[in-house]
Amino acid sequence: MKKIAVVILNWNGQKLLEQFLPSVIQYSPEATVYVADNASTDNSVSFVQSTFPSVKIIQNTGNFGYAKGYNVALEQVEEEIYALVNSDIEVTENWLQPIITLFENDATLAIAQPKILDFKNKKMFEYAGAGGGFIDKYGFPFCRGRIFDTLEEDKGQYNDVIDIFWATGACFFIRKEVFRALNGLDADFFAHQEEIDLCWRAFNQGYKIQYCGLSTVYHVGGATLQTGSPMKTFLNFRNSLWMMTKNLPTRKLFPVLFIRMIFDGIAGVKFLAEGKPKHLWAVLKSHFYFYTHLPKYLKKRNQTQKENYYKINSIVYRYFIKNGKVFADLFKN
Structure with missing residues (x-):
């Protein structure tokens, strides 16, 4: 059995699978690739079965959303590391190896994410996750490379490996044993911020979360639920x-x-x-x-909630009042 499972959650996403699954298969020789289908009514499942026979299919019995959809599907996946990858992600050559190395070299590492750039403008960071996630005192998430609607250009400034507070669900790596110890994602969320909740629970339990800028993927974003919805x-x-x-x-x-x-x-x-x-x-x-x-x-x-969860008091104040539009601006003065 391979050490890592790349699991793509799908619901009526045949066109996305046609476009992005080939890169995942081509550049993921270290992994077993799964498509977890949330009871699609299009031809997603038959398309994958006929076109990519090496991909394993998990068929959920309903459209359970992101959280429950992954929880149910991952009960059937036994690889040591799960890579939860959106269906609108284009991966790059050798994208897995730097992250696998992190997990192999640090037994305390529980969760990780790669660099997330914009598929439509590959010089720019993408909204969901960018260069690693943090949170302020009042629960507002922000990223290196993306604060609210301001995105940074990728100039190599985040080609590093650092501890972060949360990793994006667009491309989310987690040890199987940790995912199960934390009882997975909170299914009540259905979609959005469930990965931050999972990371916060992991943080409260003392697990380490990291960003790996040595691995890059490109994300379309908004392919399943539009930004203006x-x-x-x-x-x-x-x-x-x-x-x-x-x-x-x-x-x-x-x-x-x-x-x-x-x-x-x-x-x-x-x-x-x-x-x-x-x-x-x-x-x-x-x-x-x-x-x-x-x-x-x-x-x-x-029973355990840690105090030092936030990096700054108010990202709203820093962004709108102090004009902190990029991550480096947040810590001036």
């Missing part, structure tokens, strides 16, 4: 509140949540001013869901 807004706002409820240190839980809700209110007003009432409604709906499910998520809290 109110559903995406709803999932991001709701899931962020749930994630914080599960993982914040006890003494910070309600004070930080209260301030985060104020930020969310400001975002809602901004959506309204921009003529996006559906996005305002998505924010309001996300808060309603949060309130009605709060007891459930309080019960999901682990």
Whole structure:
């Protein structure tokens, strides 16, 4: 058995598989390649079976979304390291070897991600993950190479290996034993920020997470749920509140949540001013869901929550008030 499994979650994504699966197969000789299908109604499964017979198929019984879809599929995968790879990822030659080496040389490493560049503009970092993820005090995620909607050009500034707080679900490596010890992704999230929640839980348990700039992949982004979708807004706002409820240190839980809700209110007003009432409604709906499910998520809290989870106090303040548009600007003064 090979040490690593590249697992691509698919739902009605035949065109994406036609475009991107060949590069995964060509450049992943170290891995067993799987397509985990979320009950597609197109010809995805038959296409893969007939065109790429070396690829193993896992057929889920429903469209379970990202989190449950992977949880169910990975019950059937026994390789030591899982690589969860979006169907709109183009990999590059030797992309796996630097990350495999990291895992082999450091038994404490649990999760990793490569450099994520934009498939449509390969000189630029891509929104989802970029050069490694961090989080601020109020639960706002940001990356080296991407802060809110500002993307950096790749000039080799992040061709390094560093510890990070979260790795992107677009191309997410995790040891099988850690994934199972943490009970996988939180299926209630369905999609968006479930990988940050998983990384936060791993961080609270003392696991190490790293970015490897020696490996590069290209991501289309928004291929399954468009950036301007109110559903995406709803999932991001709701899931962020749930994630914080599960993982914040006890003494910070309600004070930080209260301030985060104020930020969310400001975002809602901004959506309204921009003529996006559906996005305002998505924010309001996300808060309603949060309130009605709060007891459930309080019960999901682990006994251990570490204090030093954030790198800066407020990315919102640094970005909008102090003009910290790129990662290096955040730590001036």
